[in-house]
Amino acid sequence: MTSWTDLPRATFDLETTGIDPATARIVTASLVLVDADGQVLRAGEWLADPGIEIPAQAAAVHGITTEYAREHGQPAAKVAYEVAMALGGLFADGVPVIAFNAAYDFSVMHHELARYGYQPLTCHPVLDPLVINKHVHKFKKGKRTLEVLAGEYGVKLENAHTxxxxxLAAERLLTAMSLEYDEIEQPAADLHKAQITWAAEQAKELQEYFDRIGKQADINGEWPVRTGE
Incomplete structure (x- = not known):
């Protein structure tokens, strides 16, 4: 069977209005298709007017203010539809889509599509460097943000949070990880299936840890979409 590393793949990221995927609105979206060697074949970028105020805390992260989004962004419903169509086309062709902390981005997409009356997106196959890193390097010390992991694997990330x-950094990171961990070298559909199990196990372990220390939390292990239903 052919590993995903030997085939074209896409990589996806959203910047949004907040951290709760059920309420966050898309501000920017990027979807990049690369060939087997990681060379960019085509890229799509979107700027949305989310239809609500962009909190100052979110704007400080990604640099897009409410005023800028209103002046230059497309209607939120149009952006959600176009991004979903682009993703859906890739998934229909069996092209894996890489997304760091995929359960956030694809859950935002789920809720945005529902918000505007569109059909849900079937997200398969998805490859998530965060879930995979937690599995192959379970006892790593310290943070696992994209910036931290990119630095550890020598991946260039000049403009974090764009x-x-x-x-692109997520794709480069996962490719670099595949050179170190043979387990990652497998067909995308098989790796997607494995990540469903890994994400559930990781959530269970985190929930058990929080329970032990008396921290109130409800950890959701659904992956790659947390519908909240």
Whole structure:
């Protein structure tokens, strides 16, 4: 069977209005298709007017203010539809889509599509460097942000929290990880299936840890979409 590393793949990232995927709105989206060697074949970028105020805390992260989004962004419903169509086309062709912390981005997409009355997106196959890193390097010390992991694997990330640069860094990171961990070298569909199990196990372990220390939390292990239903 052919590993995903030997085939074209896409990489995806959103910047949004907040951290809760059920309420966050898309501000920017990037979807980049690369060939087997990681060379960019084509890229799509979107700027949305989310239809709500962009909190100052979110704007400080990604640099897009409410005023800028209103002046230059496309209607939120149009962006959600176009991004979903682009993703859906890739998934229909069996092209894996890489997304760091995929359960956030694809859950935002799920809720945005529902918000505007569109059909849900079937997200398969998805490859998530965060879930995979937690599995292959279970006892790593310290943070596992995209910036931290990119630095550890020698991946260049000049403009963190811009959707295109974050998307490309996620692809470069996962490719670099595949050189170190043979387990990652497998067909995308098989790796997608494995990540469903890994994400659930990781959530269970985190929930058990929080329970032991008395921290109130409800950890959701659904992957790659947390519908909240």
């Amino acid at each position: 959707s295109k640069d974050d998307a």
